[in-house]
Amino acid sequence: MxxxxxxxxxxxxxxxxxxxxxxxxxxxxxxxxxxxxxxxxxxxxxxxxxxxxxxxxxxxxxxxxxxxxxxxxxxxxxxxxxxxxxxxxxxxxxxxNDFWKIHLRDIIKQGPAYGANKISKKKYNIEFVSANPTGPLHVGHCRGAIIGDAISNLLKFNGNVITKEYYVNDYGSQIKNFVFSVYCRILEITENKTFPNNLNLYPGIYIVGIAKKILKNKTIKNFSNYERIYNKLAKESLGIAVEIIKNDLSALGVKHDNFVYESKLIKNALVQKTINKLEKQNFVYRGKLLAPKGELTNDWKDRQQLLFKSTDFTDDIDRPLTKADQSWTYFASDIAYHANKIDRKFNVLINILGADHTGYIKRISAAVSALSNNKINLICKVTQLVKLLRKGEPFKMSKRKGDYITAKDLVDEVGKDSVRFIMLNRSNEAELDFDFDKVTEKSKENPVFYVQYAYARINSIFRSLHLDIEKKINFNKEHLTFNKYEIEILKKVLEWPKCVTISSTKLEPHRIPVYLYDLVTLFHAYWNMGKINEEYRFIINNKINNKSRLALLKALSIVIKNGMSILGVSTPKRM
RNA sequence: GCGCCCUUAGCUCAGUUGGAUAGAGCAUCGGUUUUCUAAACCGAGGGUCAGAGGUUCGAAUCCUCUAGGGCGCGCCA
Known part of the structure; x- marks a missing residue:
């Protein structure tokens, strides 16, 4: 309500x-x-x-x-x-007068559901992260993972049915490079061969880890013939890489419901089927594209190719479906993947993309429109870059050496709760500064502690009174009275459902941490007033000062807890 | 050149599908604790909402143009 x-x-x-x-x-x-x-x-x-x-x-x-x-x-x-x-x-x-009594009773009765906006129950598919299975997640993926997860929680809170999905791009030249990188690391270990200095290869240290693991598993005995062992090696390397990613996600508190493998779509000829379907609808043709603008390239070759008519749907140019060697482009198999999503009868499809994929939105939206007769709307949310800082200075990383900061590094250093809260504390459409030093600080400057601290303080009051915060409080017979500071807090509590509604209709979870911060600021301020004037203290002589305040605290704790649950951040009872 | 995003206090950012005097935090300065958790609180100063037009009872918010920053723009995923 x-x-x-x-x-x-x-x-x-x-x-x-x-x-x-x-x-x-x-x-x-x-x-x-x-x-x-x-x-x-x-x-x-x-x-x-x-x-x-x-x-x-x-x-x-x-x-x-x-x-x-x-x-x-x-x-x-x-x-x-x-x-x-x-x-x-x-x-x-x-x-x-009885306004607050009626509404507080209602809030407390609703408890974990307070604020939920159950206007429309829909079936959502939300695809996020979908990083290539070629190594650990980096900080950019991390932001997408957390935002995708929080949006899922938010939509679930409102009574929708959500499928969280990860699309595994285990096909294409990147994967070949990855597998070959693993191979080179294996030879480095077994035969002391130097790892090639090749820009297409993955130099990261984690590849050595994958190589060692494969050697330990001993499923492949003889590494001399790369061609012959390729399939086995690819399967094993990808398996390990996906495990690494799943571990990274779980460190962030993110768990996908479904992993869809690109290779399977291709194996099942789903790509061919989907393209055939589009061809029948006249969205596919053979033609030539103009040379790309911007930087001049030498290797541009003008050739006939299979194209998708995305210009029928506001894209700038038509997009290739096949490569020169006649294999499918990434886009072609992604179309098949989205056709598969449409077949599974979701009401809404959401994709969370990194800023470097902005240019991709028009063509994939075009494909979804074509495949669904304009019936299914694909919502693409872009997460902007994360700038890592230490002591206010930008962090230097070398992609060349492969020494990027991983999601796991972040969690290990600052903890899951902080990573999630900070990543969600900004609009996803704005760049985010992530300062290691501020995030590890236990002070007001670190908003996650500030919000958790309020919850812990409320619990400490209940503890001091030997009351269980989870249990029902009966104040039906009480006449509830509140002073103006308390009413200020209560008015903010009433704002919670609106915060949820706006956050979910706009798919902007950052409004929740911002709201929670404002809410607990009022509480902390009020708490401190008790130091100056006893009237404002919650407890006097081991008894509750005014029973109305228990109702207030209970409602407040419900909102903090509901909000933090959506964010996926814990609410310790004691700190 | 084209597309998307951004520009609000010294810094980092909120700002409710257009609404009341544009708000926080940090930083600066000045205060508060015989404690229900000081991991906190109070106060002060700080603004041409990038700029210029337009739409209207009303614009940080919508439209157009201009300037600055970021990202993307090959059969790479």
Whole structure:
């Protein structure tokens, strides 16, 4: 339940009734009429902009409309104590005394479901990470992994069904290079052959680890003939690489439901079938492309090739489906993969992509439109780069040497909770600075500790009172009273469902850590007031100062916990 | 050259499908603890929301142009 949306609907119904009685005129577009929380300095609990929106259609000043609305609001909603007009055209709504009791009881009753927006239950497929199985995940993958996971949690929280998917690109020239790299490392160990200085190979130290493991497994006895052992070696190397990735993901607290292998799609001729289908729909033809713009290249060869007509769907050029050697391009098999997703009857497809894949969005969206007759919408979310810093200085890495910072390194150094919270604390569309030193700090500068600390403090109050925070609190008979600082916290608590709604409709999980931080700031501030004035303390002489505050703390803890669960960050009871 | 993203306080960033006096943190300066967890709190200063037009009762938010930064632009995945 969302209090503000509830009243928005109720007020809209009332306005329609008033229109029927010819008391007011309504404009054609009613969507801009909203009910929301007023700014901080306002004491009202809700505010509505209807008077402003209706002014034009009624040819009256907002204040005049407000007078009319005010009367009808008070007549229709018994729970409204008072309605004030505020310039330029807001109606500020005050509730009667029992308002907080009713709503706190509701929040506590909902518990782990408080804030969930169950308007539409859909079946989602969300594909994220999908890094090549050629080595450990790096920091960029890490961001995608965490954002994808948090979006999944968020959509699940709202009652949708989610399949988290990883597409394993175990086919193509990158894989050949990878397998050959492993081979060279094996020869380096067994025959002391120098690892070639070749830009196409993977020089990273983890390849040595893979080589050692293969030697230890002894499934391949004789390494002298590369061609002959290729299939076996590829299978084993890829298997180990996928395991490494799964371990990295699990260190981040991410677990995919499904791994789809590109090689399987090709084996099952799904690519051919899909391209045939598109051909029948006239989306595929043989033709030539213009030479690419930008940097001049010497190796551009003008040739006939199989092309997908993505320009029919707002792409800039048509895209190749086959390479010179007639094998499928990455794009061709990805089309087949998306056809497979469509066949599995998802309502919504989401892809989380790294910034370096931005240019890919148009063509894959085009393919999904073509395959689904424009019925399935593919939502692509791009995660921008992560800049690693140490003591405020950028981190130097050499791709050439393969010595990049892995996801595992991050988790080992700063912990899963910090990595997740920091990565989620920024809009995915903005670049992110990740400063190792700040993240390991246990202070306000490290927001994850700040939020966890609030939760731990709440628990310490319950502990001191010998109460179990998980158990029900009965305050039906109590008359709940709150001071203005407490009401400020409670108003923020009421905002939680809206935060969830916006985060999930926009697929922007970063709003949640930002909200949680604001929420707990109010709590920490209030806590400290108790040091100066006993009135504001939660506990006096080992007893709760005012039983109303237990209800407040309980509601607050519910919101922190629900929010942190979506982020996948722990909430320790004691710190 | 083209496409996408970004530009808000000295720094790092929020900012609710257009709404009330644009908000946090860091940094700077000044204060707070016989403690329910100081891993904290309070106060002060700090703004041409990159710039210019436009849309309207109202724009950081929408549109157009300009400037600056990032990423991408071969049958690489």
């Amino acid at each position: 969302n209090l503000f949306l509830d009243y928005q609907v109720k007020i809209l119904l009332l306005l329609k009734k008033l229109e029927k009685k010819n008391i007011i005129n309504l404009p054609s577009n009613l969507r801009s009429i909203v009910v929301e929380l007023p700014p901080k300095d306002q004491d009202a609990i809700m505010s509505c902009n209807a008077a402003m929106i209706l002014a034009k259609a009624n040819q009256k000043a907002p204040s005049e409309i407000a007078e009319i609305l005010k009367k009808h609001f008070l007549n229709n909603f018994n729970e409204f104590e008072k309605v004030d007009f505020a310039k330029p055209g807001f109606l500020n709504i005050f509730f009667r």
